[in-house]
């Protein structure tokens with residue numbers, strides 16, 4: 001993050017991303033998550049901490065934040081972050097929730113070392129799970145979450161009431177959009193030209209952009225639109241999370257194995273895999289056997305047809321995006337960097353057709369690329385089909401594929417708000433109200449939008 005922006009931090013930055021749903025159609029971000037002494041009085045310099053877990057489908061990550069508040073008048077500044085991750089993600093322990101929670105405990109032990117003992121009780125700890133847990137049955141997901149909650153409660157840290165839960169898919173999209181557009185300076189000043197975001201996770205994928213045309217708002221299903229207020233502006237965003245369309249879930253779908261009761265020894269085949277391949281793969285706590293088409297076809301053409309079945313007609317295609325450029329990350333970045341389409345460090349700018357070109361190159365020469373990952377052909381072909389046939393992007397749509405670590409920081413948007421000063425936020429209620437005013441998310445924007453039109 002550009003260090004000049006660091007001072008724009010808010011006192012509650014560390015207080016997690018709870019996304020508490022309120023009784024109305026509003027989503028509140030912080031309610032009930034305020035550690036008592038955020039705004040110390042008469043303190044010259046005060047350091048405090050916050051612990052956030054991002055429980056993704058492919059891995060669990062811990063962010064331990066340190067904030068320093070130099071004087072009661074100033075807002076705290078982010079001083080540092082300790083980051084660690086483990087694989088696989090929690091959903092791999094669907095049938096062993098205690099073991100899953102063990103992985104969280106190991107990461108949490110790092111926080112015991114990082115946070116001074118006298119601050120343990122004031123340091124909130126939060127875990128937000130994404131698509132891996134959304135794909136599990138309610139019962140299995142809850143079992144995992146309650147084991148995690150127990151681990152938190154046995155720890156010396158502050159455990160807010162809603163500290164462990166599954167994050168709403170649309171919030172994932174909004175967070176990414178805010179992060180990218182804030183970091184690129186689009187949310188401040190005049191002439192805002194925001195950029196849309198594409199996040200390709202393991203189990204779900206998100207698309208988010210700010211529609212420029214009324215037509216888009218009219219044609220979009222209501223639950224794809226979310227509005228929020230920030231820095232005194234209202235943004236009506238198009239955002240949607242497609243569950244089961246993450247890269248790894250798409251592999252299973254292509255193999256015909258997604259949501260299947262896998263029979264022992266059952267083998268799944270695909271023309272997207274090296275002909276002679278026979279292997280095993282674990283995902284979401286299930287073991288899959290898979291391999292190439294020993295006799296049938298292999299290569300880009302048959303693979304594209306296979307993958308097409310997974311995406312064609314399954315996604316909403318907003319016309320407006322065809323000509324715009326998007327910011328793409330997660331597996332878009334990983335696969336582009338793996339195949340030298342972009343630089344690992346710098347990221348780069350691509351067109352959709354570059355993914356297709358690379359997919360052809362890899363799929364039609366699978367023996368050569370086999371050593372990297374047997375799924376490379378399938379992954380690149382899926383990305384191509386998802387972008388073109390799924391979302392409806394043109395071949396020449398420009399994608400900025402940049403890996404910025406901050407993008408993976410689920411707390412970052414909270415660091416941008418400056419909704420109140422410490423003086424205004426002396427009371428718990430004062431803080432909640434201030435945050436409320438500063439940042440609201442409304443659901444069902446379409447309903448509202450139509451109502452407004454009728455009134456006109």
Ligand SMILES: O=c1[nH]cnc2c1ncn2[C@@H]1O[C@H](COP(=O)(O)OP(=O)(O)O)[C@@H](O)[C@H]1O
Pocket residue numbers: 055056057058059061085089130131132200201202203204205246329330331332334405408409
């Ligand atoms: O902290 C991070 N740093 C870098 N990349 C990350 C981080 N967290 C997730 N990713 C990227 O996200 C993708 C995996 O998605 P994830 O496991 O979060 O699935 P989900 O979003 O579908 O639950 C990979 O491309 C991985 O590189």
Ligand SMILES: [Ca+2]
Pocket residue numbers: 056057130201
């Ligand atoms: Ca993710």
